[in-house]
Amino acid sequence: MALYVQKYGGTSVGTVERIEHVADKVKSFHDAGHQIVVAVSAMSGETNRLIGLAKGISDTPSPREMDVLVSTGEQVTIALLAMALQKRGINARSFTGWQVGIKTDNAFMKARIEEIDTIPMREHLDSGGVVVVAGFQGIDPDNNITTLGRGGSDTTGVALAAALGADECQIYTDVDGVYTTDPRVVPNARRMDRVTFEEMLEMASLGSKILQIRSVEFAGKYKVPLRVLSSFSEGNGTLITMEENASVENPVIAGIAFNRDEAKVTVQGVPDVPGVASRILVPISEANIEVDMIVQNVSADGTTDFTFTVHRNDYKKAMTLLNALATELNARGVHGTDDICKVSMVGVGMRSHAGVASKMFKTLADENINILAITTSEIKISVVIAEKYLELAVRALHTAFGLDAEAVED
Amino acid sequence: MALYVQKYGGTSVGTVERIEHVADKVKSFHDAGHQIVVAVSAMSGETNRLIGLAKGISDTPSPREMDVLVSTGEQVTIALLAMALQKRGINARSFTGWQVGIKTDNAFMKARIEEIDTIPMREHLDSGGVVVVAGFQGIDPDNNITTLGRGGSDTTGVALAAALGADECQIYTDVDGVYTTDPRVVPNARRMDRVTFEEMLEMASLGSKILQIRSVEFAGKYKVPLRVLSSFSEGNGTLITMEENASVENPVIAGIAFNRDEAKVTVQGVPDVPGVASRILVPISEANIEVDMIVQNVSADGTTDFTFTVHRNDYKKAMTLLNALATELNARGVHGTDDICKVSMVGVGMRSHAGVASKMFKTLADENINILAITTSEIKISVVIAEKYLELAVRALHTAFGLDAEAVED
Structure with missing residues (x-):
């Protein structure tokens, strides 16, 4: 007998029929003798409907009242799921955030x-009962309702699993696991049986938007085994664990992530003196522009080129800012492009295998793909390339590193 | 400076625009220096939408979970109204039932x-703030969410007013007060400035469905001055008080209520022995048929006629039951009709004025309206007449008793 915390997202509980289906799934685990705590999101569309009502009243609604408002979404789901379980003869009981005692800080x-x-x-x-908990919400020390922010139901699931010492936190979603890359780009992308927390974090932040990044960090911190699986189909999904898979067949690279929404800006020929990076980036961050990759080459003639990437939506704003800044910085010029993308190879195996970078660059070169910028970390190599090469690059790398479903069997 | 509890019903907060309008109204009282506690219902249609979701899952959803579900409706409204007030510079704060500490029993x-x-x-x-409370809901001794039943937001308003010792509980609705009778039937029906609790109770139970009857009882019990007024227009509405209006111009009759949905059944010639009434009514009540008026004449030849009225929807069921019962009861026969209505005159002034009944009967006789049954209480006389005479009867009585707007000025 195990204790599982199962989290079902908005799509999984999007209609009365989907809720009935979730109840079937929960019942099958309960019938098998397991103890089940279920955390649920609002029915898909509901949170946006509520936010729409608030926006109809104020452009800047009070965060406290926003939390009172949107927390009703999950409260509706817990009641409906408890009813569906009770119809199946299960002693289910719903708990709001405050009823279950999820204490948070007061950052609405x-x-x-x-x-x-x-x-x-x-x-x-x-x-012998099943516990049904409203995800995404809690209560602060002054009895105010709080929410954990968008997608926070994953965090609720992981936190409940950690607090209860659950055997596994199962995150049910609309995909059947974590893939080596996006199957829409590489049709023979492979579902991973296991992936490490570190790899998952790099994959998530790079665009594999399956799990809320905070919930993965949380699960890693509290050593909660996390499993991503589909509420729409059967299968074991992907287990996210602390342990690296030591088997020899395990590929060096876990997966390939990519991001299309990038733009690249370069400030050319700035004097290479201390403080230049901050003089460029402080105004950017003050304009609420988030910076992703930052690349600065070694100085050549006493000047350097400073390059960074931003979200494509912020591209024009960033260029305007930098053009205004260029004179002040004594820069030779500002150059940018918004038809680029970022491709990243992720894998803890990289640490112990030399030559991953060179193999990656050679693979891209063989396809005549020019690399515009490179950054690396211990378990990740990212390159910026022209967007038109994205599919070609990802497919070529996927094959070259032996990730294709034909190449490596589960 | 006064303390007012204001209750706004579902229609008054049915859209974002309506909520903005309520915020304007609340602000005007707040600006005038009054302390304001607002109790609100769910946006109109929301409770039915939620019940529909539950019915999609179960015909017999658990009452506990129903309360978790439907209580979200009011929670949405308090957040939106608090936002609308904050936009107007008012320090508003929403409170759910459990946050404000509305303790109830556990009858979900x-x-x-x-x-x-x-x-x-x-x-x-x-x-200096405005308090916005979710109506209709509370919390039981085990921290379960409870609701007060349909329309219970009125009760919340009255209970808050009683607990706070408020100067007045103002119930905002879609009518601008309590009228002497339904203005759709008598165009010159008059809005009453004042009415007593007793009169209001008789009016309410007889079809003037403006206030939840329980909230009126509650207000009477705790001596909370209650005012019914419109959230859609200006005006002072109707004050419901303990005191009878002692002014000489005050009419003997407060108002005329009526009910179209009635049917009348008579068991004819039953032996006039003890226990007959219960032998007739017990099977009726066991069949969940609610009985309204009950009339039994004095015995003539050792037998009596037993008449009662039921809701028109229950008419066929009642007749079938009674026909089956007739032999067992040794009755001469069973007779019924479902094209009748009930007209009631209500007024505490009746107590001290003889001749109200005779004047009523004469007025009806002058119009050639036959009276089929009569019941009286201390402050009410009800007659059953053919439904086709309803408008004629109500208008004639309204004029005869000096209730027309022209006849009695506010």
Whole structure:
């Protein structure tokens, strides 16, 4: 008998029929003798509907009241799922964030969980019941309703699993696991049986938007085994674990992530003196432009080229800012392009295998793909290339590193 | 400076625009220096939408989970109204039932308020703020969410007013007060400035469905002055008070209520022995048929005629039951009709004025309207007449008793 925390997202509970289906799934685990705590999101579309109502009243609604408003979405789902389970003869009981005792700080709309009272859940589990918890919400020290921010139901699931010492936190979503890359780009992308937390973090932040990044960090920190699987189909999904897979067949590279929404800007020929980077980046961050990759080459003639990437939506704003800044910085000029993309290879195996970078660059060169910028970390190499080469690059790398479904069997 | 509890119903907060309008109204009272506690219903249609979701899952959803579900409706409204007030520069704060401390028993879907903690409200009022409370909901001793049953937001308003010792509980609705009768039937029906609780109770139960009857009882019990007024227009509405209006111009009759949905059944010639009434009515009540008027004449030849009225929807069921019962009861026969209506004159002034009944009967006789049954109480006389005479009867009585707007000025 195991204790599982299962989290079902908005699409998985998007209609009454989908909720019935989730109830079937939960029942099958319960019938097998397991203890089940379910955390659910709002029915898909509901949170946006509520936000729309608020925006109809104010462009800057109070965060406290926003949390009172949007937390109703999950409350609707827990009641409906509890009803569906009860119809199946299961002693289910719904718990709002405050009822289950999810204590957070008072940062409305982006609260952090500080403590979870497990007694109410334990009591109900021990009586043979299924616990149904509203994800995404909690209560602050002054009894105010808080929410964990968009997508925070994953975090609720992981936090509940950590607090209860659950055997596994299962995140049900609309994909059946984590893939070596986006199957829409590489049709023979392979579902991974296992992936490490570090790899998952790099994959997530680079565009594999399956799990909320904070919930992965959280699961890693509290050593909660996390499994991503589909609520729409059967299958074991992908287990996210602490352990690296030591088997010899394990590929060096776990997966290939990419991001199309990038733009690249370069400030050319700035005097290479201390403080230049901050003089460029401070105005950018003050304009609320998020910077992704930052590349600065070694100085040649006492000047250097400073390159960074931003979200494509911020490209024009960044260029305007930098053009205004160029004279002040004594820069030779500012150059940018918004038809680029970023491709990243991720894998903890990289650490112990030399030559991953060179093999990557050679693969791209063989396809005549020019690399515009490179950054690396311990378990990741990212390159910026022209967007038109994205599919070609990802497919070529996927094959070259032995990730194709034909090449490596589960 | 007064303390007002204002309750706004579902139609009054049915859209974002309506909520903005309510915020304007609240602001005008706040600006005038009054302390305001607002209790609100769910946006119109929302409760039915939520119930529809539940019915999609189960015909017999658990009452506990129903309360978790439907209580979200009011929670949405308090957040939106608080935002609208904040936009107007008012320090508004929303409170759910559990946050404000509305303690109820554990009768889900029809809970009764047992205690209200006024400290959180007082603190916010004393800081110059407006308190926005979710109507219709509370919390039981085990921290379960409860609701007061349909229309229970009126009760919340009255209970808050009683607990806070408010100067007035103002119930905002879509009518601008209580009328002497339905203005759709009598165009010159008159809005009453004042009406007593007793009169209001008789009017309400007889079809003037403006206020939840329980909230009127509650207000009477705790001596909370209640005012019914329109959220859509200006005006002072109708004040419901303990005191009878002693002015000489005050008419004996407060108003005329009527009910079209009636059917009348008579068991003819039953032996006039003890226990006959219960032998007839017990099977009726066991079949969940609600009985309204009951009339039994004095015995003539050792047998009597037993007449009662039921809702028109229950007419066929009642007749079938009684026909089956007739032999067993030794009755001469069963007779019924479903094209009748009930007209009732209500007024505490009746107590001290003889001749109200005779004047009523004469007025009807002058119009050639046959009276089929009569019941009376201390402050009410009801007659059953053919439905086709309803408008004629109500208009004739309205004029005869000096209720027309022209006849009695405010």
